[in-house]
Amino acid sequence: MINLKVQSAINEQIKKEEYSSRLYLAMAIWCETSGYPGAAKFLYEHADEERMHMMKLVHYVNDRGGNAQLMDIEQPTSKFESLLDVFEKVMEHEKYITESINNLYEVALTEKDYTTSNFLQWYITEQLEEENLFNTILDKIKLVGTDKAGMFHIDKELDGMAVAPAPAV
Ligand code: OFO
Numbered sequence: 001m002i003n004l005k006v007q008s009a010i011n012e013q014i015k016k017e018e019y020s021s022r023l024y025l026a027m028a029i030w031c032e033t034s035g036y037p038g039a040a041k042f043l044y045e046h047a048d049e050e051r052m053h054m055m056k057l058v059h060y061v062n063d064r065g066g067n068a069q070l071m072d073i074e075q076p077t078s079k080f081e082s083l084l085d086v087f088e089k090v091m092e093h094e095k096y097i098t099e100s101i102n103n104l105y106e107v108a109l110t111e112k113d114y115t116t117s118n119f120l121q122w123y124i125t126e127q128l129e130e131e132n133l134f135n136t137i138l139d140k141i142k143l144v145g146t147d148k149a150g151m152f153h154i155d156k157e158l159d160g161m162a163v164a165p166a167p168a169v
Helices: 004-032 037-063 083-110 114-144 148-161
Strands: none
Touching: 004 037, 004 083, 037 083, 037 114, 037 148, 083 114, 083 148, 114 148
């Protein structure tokens, strides 16, 4: 049976991953309706990936004999200034998620739940990869500034970077 403090901390993380998915969905919609089809494809798939992050936690809690719980999630913003604004907000959000995963890991360690801390290693690595990926994208967007041809090229690149997420295990 999973430790109740750990379960409640994971349930909070489930909420955050669900919010991430919804936030990236809102961003994808903005991109699709603002002339960035490649960025939209990338963010739609990233929204699916966040759902996979959520589902992995849901299955983990239930498989450990616990009870995954859904919570109310707030409405993400749907207004963005530019593609740069979108990806700055993605980066800001991912940093918040990294901190949250680190805090969750700390709870598991404090409660001596080594199975959960082991399970969370996947999320720690994932956050590192995501922060690196978004940093690279942000650098490219900053480099082209307001150059329309450069933006067109970045959008094409984002189209090629979109990868369908692996199914949740
Ligand atoms: Fe973007 O990694 Fe989950 O939230």
